[in-house]
Amino acid sequence: MNLADATTVDSAVTGPGATRVKLTEIFLSIQGEADSVGWPTVFVRLTGCPLRCQYCDTAYAFYGGEWSSLDDVLAKVAAFETKHVCVTGGEPLAQKGCFPLLQKLCDAGYRVSLETSGAIDVSNVDPRVVRVVDVKTPGSGEVERNRYENLEVLRPEEQVKFVLCSRADFEWARDFIRERRLYERCMVLFSPSYGQVDGRDLAQWVLDERLPVRLQIQLHKVLWGDTPGK
Ligand SMILES: C[S@@+](CC[C@H](N)C(=O)[O-])C[C@H]1O[C@@H](n2cnc3c(N)ncnc32)[C@H](O)[C@@H]1O
Numbered sequence: 397m398n399l400a401d402a403t404t405v406d407s408a409v410t411g412p413g414a415t416r417v418k419l420t421e422i423f424l425s426i427q428g429e430a431d432s433v434g435w436p437t438v439f440v441r442l443t444g445c446p447l448r449c450q451y452c453d454t455a456y457a458f459y460g461g462e463w464s465s466l467d468d469v470l471a472k473v474a475a476f477e478t479k480h481v482c483v484t485g486g487e488p489l490a491q492k493g494c495f496p497l498l499q500k501l502c503d504a505g506y507r508v509s510l511e512t513s514g515a516i517d518v519s520n521v522d523p524r525v526v527r528v529v530d531v532k533t534p535g536s537g538e539v540e541r542n543r544y545e546n547l548e549v550l551r552p553e554e555q556v557k558f559v560l561c562s563r564a565d566f567e568w569a570r571d572f573i574r575e576r577r578l579y580e581r582c583m584v585l586f587s588p589s590y591g592q593v594d595g596r597d598l599a600q601w602v603l604d605e606r607l608p609v610r611l612q613i614q615l616h617k618v619l620w621g622d623t624p625g626k
Pocket residue numbers: 445451452453454484485486487488511512513514530557559587588589590614
């Protein structure tokens with residue numbers, strides 16, 4: 397296993413004119429997360445991630461993958477004849493080719509969302525993209541990777557997501573959003589870490605605290621369980 401491959405950005409895709417990405421999969425599913433939940437959506441999953449969240453449900457995207465030109469990705473997406481596209485990973489922004497890919501998807505008229513860890517600068521993402529930015533909690537094991545400046549640039553329709561691993565994580569996230577009044581700036585999503593926090597418990601905690609956040613249960617796992625490519 398080549399650890400450097402997983403934790404660093406490939407030099408072949410770091411230039412401003414990057415024309416390819418390393419791709420794990422492209423598939424059609426029902427959007428299971430964030431504000432666009434429920435829409436038929438094409439998922440473009442880029443390979444590699446510099447983080448190691450303990451709960452990660454896509455560790456299969458850390459390694460491997462196939463180099464694809466941006467035009468190839470666009471052609472594969474077009475074949476699904478679907479309006480919504482979600483670019484995810486791995487950590488999509490760890491590849492410089494992700495930025496022109498997002499731009500090309502927007503140019504082609506898709507409704508594009510981006511799932512990102514919050515560890516990489518999101519300010520240069522095409523402004524037509526809806527950014528869904530995680531704040532990694534202490535329970536994720538990656539809290540020190542948060543790039544809090546990202547939260548300053550989000551628009552009201554964009555989203556910050558906390559994946560919660562315990563009651564302690566919930567209290568940490570609650571205090572975080574209250575101190576920063578984050579819910580006045582953008583949509584705040586609270587999601588249970590699958591198999592670690594019961595969605596019903598999280599629902600009650602949100603209600604008890606009168607938190608202005610949106611509970612999110614991963615819809616695709618309700619439908620299909622924890623299945624790759626769904
Ligand atoms: C697989 S990640 C890929 C994008 C990016 N690396 C990130 O962390 O946002 C997509 C989303 O799935 C969430 N996720 C991963 N594993 C999860 C789990 N076991 N339960 C709930 N959400 C999970 C992540 O926190 C993130 O919001």
